[in-house]
Every structure is written in structure tokens, then in C-alpha cells.
Amino acid sequence: MYWQWITRQGNERSTNNDAVGVVDTANYFFTIIVDAAEKGDQGTTLAKYWAQAITQNVGNITTPTPDAIVELMQEKQQALRNQFLHEIASYTAILYDKNNNEGHAIISGDCRLGLQQAGDITWLTNVQTLANADGSFFGPQHLKKESRHTLTRSLNAKRFTQPEVSTITLPEGAVWLLCTDGYWAEHLCENKRWDQLADDASCLKIAHHKLPEEQSTKTVGNYFNYSKEQN
Numbered sequence: 731m732y733w734q735w736i737t738r739q740g741n742e743r744s745t746n747n748d749a750v751g752v753v754d755t756a757n758y759f760f761t762i763i764v765d766a767a768e769k770g771d772q773g774t775t776l777a778k779y780w781a782q783a784i785t786q787n788v789g790n791i792t793t794p795t796p797d798a799i800v801e802l803m804q805e806k807q808q809a810l811r812n813q814f815l816h817e818i819a820s821y822t823a824i825l826y827d828k829n830n831n832e833g834h835a836i837i838s839g840d841c842r843l844g845l846q847q848a849g850d851i852t853w854l855t856n857v858q859t860l861a862n863a864d865g866s867f868f869g870p871q872h873l874k875k876e877s878r879h880t881l882t883r884s885l886n887a888k889r890f891t892q893p894e895v896s897t898i899t900l901p902e903g904a905v906w907l908l909c910t911d912g913y914w915a916e917h918l919c920e921n922k923r924w925d926q927l928a929d930d931a932s933c934l935k936i937a938h939h940k941l942p943e944e945q946s947t948k949t950v951g952n953y954f955n956y957s958k959e960q961n
Contacts, residue, residue, distance in 0.1 A: 731759045731826070734941045735953050737932035738924065740912055743768065746952060747819075748910050748932035749777035751785025754957040760788045760799075762823035763841050763934055764885075765910040769818055774952075776810070776817045780885060782954045783809075784823065789956040796825060796834040796895050803836075803893070810887035819885040822855065822908060824898070824936070831899055838883045838893040842914045844907040845900075846935075851907065851918065854898050858883040873919055906936040 731754050739746035747766040753759075764780045766773035783806050788794050791802075810817075820839020827833065835843050840857040853868075861878035862868045872878055883891045900906055907914070912929030916922050924931070932952075935941055 731828075732937050732940050733761070734935045735932070736935075737952060738912075738927065738930065740927055740929040740931065742928040743930050745774045746930050746932075747773035747777050748912075748930045749774075749781040749952040749954070750908075750932065750934050751781035751954040752934070752957060753785050753789040753955075755789075757828055758794065759826040759828065759936075760785065760794065760824065761908065761934060761936070762821055762836075763908050763910060763932065764819050764821045765839070765841055765912075765930070765932070766817055766819040769816060772814055772817050773819070776814045776819055776885075778952065778954075779814075780806075780819060780821060781952075785954055785956050788825075794825060796836060799823065799825060799836060800893060800895070804890045807885065807887075807890045810885075815887050817887070818881065820881060820911070821885055821893075823893075824906070824908060826900065833898045833900065835896050835898050836893045837896070838885055838891055839881045840878070840911045840915075842909050842911070843898065844909065844914065844918075845904055846907055847901065847904040853914075855896060856894070857911070858894070870919070873915060878915075900936070900938065902938055904937070905941070906934075908934040908936065 764777040766777040822841035823836040843855045860880040861872040861875040912931035
């Protein structure tokens, strides 16, 4: 698998609260993107903790399954009570089985997975916000609603919210875009320039083929790679 991480602190944010973790093995590929809210003063620390803790522990499982990962998340969520009482975050994880080209997305909040193919982007996962609380698929009609910033599912210290799990595939020649809402909503859907984004914006691009080079920020602070061979 090939991947590329790009991230940028928003112009209206004091810190970059996005993080990602990756583990690539012979049989499976796993990644999780995390976007912590500005609420509370430890958003960056929470994003780093969740990306690192989940990815590192998934990497210790010989044959991970979606159920095993959700169980791991529930276990790790209990530790949030010691440090992150006031913070909340969104996340989306991908578990991809290389042997049968089948994957699963595990979603809580408003991070999103898209499929880029022949220049077009199709959103494979929904988001869980008050704007589409009726269960409708998030579309342009929801984009301008202030309620889209209120999550109906999230990572938080008070209780574990069961994430949504969906089946996904990655066709040859296509690229997965695993994004925080600053990237998919503000940058892609609202078509705002990269240097003019108010919110933190991050995307992990994933493909079977090598990706063209572009400016990226694989910093120690928000990028965690537990693969034996670093990409």
C-alpha cells in the first residue's frame, strides 16, 4: 500500500488538533484519523493519544477484525477519564484485508472517507452530526447548517459511543481520501484555498499505486507509523 499524509493548522485555530496513525503489514493495512474539537485545552494531546494508542495496539494483533478493533477502542476509551474529561473528538478508521480487497470503515463523528477515481470523488461514509441527525446522507444541503458542527457520535471520556461500521473496497487505480472535516467540507466541498482554511485540515491519501509527490507534513507530533517498513 502507498499513502501520503497532508495536514495544516487552521487560520482560526491555536493548535493543529488532527492526527493519524498507520500500520501496514503483509496481510492487512490499518489507519485511523482523529480530529479533536477546540473544546477543552488538550485537543491536540487527545488526537495524538487516540491515533497512537489504537494504531499501536492494532499492530499487535495478528489478524484484526472490525469487532476486535471496536472492542479495543472501548477498552482504551476508559483511560480518557484520567486526562480528557472535557475533550471530544471525531475519528474514522480503516481496516483493509489485502488478501480479498475488502475493507471496513469504523466511524464516529465527522471525519470522512472518499473514493477518488478518474478525477471524481464519491463519499463512501456518512458523518454523524446534528445537521443530518435524521440519518440522511450528508450532502450540500447540510453544508451551511451551523448544526453540522454538533456531533451526534463522538469520542469522549463520559461514555463509549458505538461507532458505525461499513464495508468498503479500493479499486485498482483509485485513491481513498481519509479526511477531517476541515479538508472534505471546507477545502473540497466549499472549494476554499489551502492557505485560507479556518479549520485544521488533514487528509491521508491511500492507494495500491505510488502517489505523486506533494508537500506533506509527516511530523512526529501528528503522524504515527507502526509499520515495519516506513512508507
